[in-house]
Amino acid sequence: MSTDEKDTSTGESETAVVDTAVPTTTSKTTVATDAAPRASRWTTERKSLLLRGAAAVLLGASVASSVILFLENKESKDLLAAQQGAREAACRYAPVLADYDSKSLDGYFQAVLDGATGDWKKQFEATSTELREALTQGQVTSKATDTQCALRTGDEDSAEAIVVIGTTISSLGTEHKAKPGQLSMVMSLHNDGGRWLVEKVNSPLTATPAQ
Helix, strand or coil, rough: CCCHHCCCCCHHHHHHHHHHHHHHHHHHHHHHHHHHHHHHHHHHHHHHHHHHHHCCCHHHHHHHHHHHHHHHHHHHHHHHHHHHHHHHHHHCCCCCCCCCCEEEHHHHHHHHHHHHCCCHHHHHHHHHHHHHHHHHHHCCCCEEEEEEEEEEEECCCEEEEEEEEEEECCCCHHCCCEEEEEEEEEEEEEEEEEEEEEEEEEECCCCECCC
């Protein structure tokens, strides 16, 4: 083989090597080019997921806060309603204690017991016979003229009220002339299934004539 032929063969061989190398370079470039948008899409999707997660957390916190505020507001309203109910019950019951006529005591005793519970009910029942005799023998008649009530303490189950009742009382001792007096007491009340009942009373039947 001549020198020219060797050179020609060598050139063809080198050309072939160069030609086979070109597709390899093009393939790498194509892979790199395709990877860039995939990475960009992954980053965008990740940011979107993070934003959604943050929004969900904020929404959950907002809902929880709203629920707490609702419950606190409801508890506050329930407490105020209970206190109002206890005060009104004390104001209704107080005149019952101070309004009686020795000539007709059955209705009086029944009305007192209807609004009573616990220790006060037991105490009134235990002394009702003696009280009836004393009122009858003294021919006592009492009328409530005005009532002032204030709640000292109270929650949804129990309360304590201060009550002052203006009265007029007549008896054998006053020669059946009505004399003004005042009846002061502290009532302890208990919420019995939505109805406030009086469970303790301090000296409910002690009247002080006005000066």
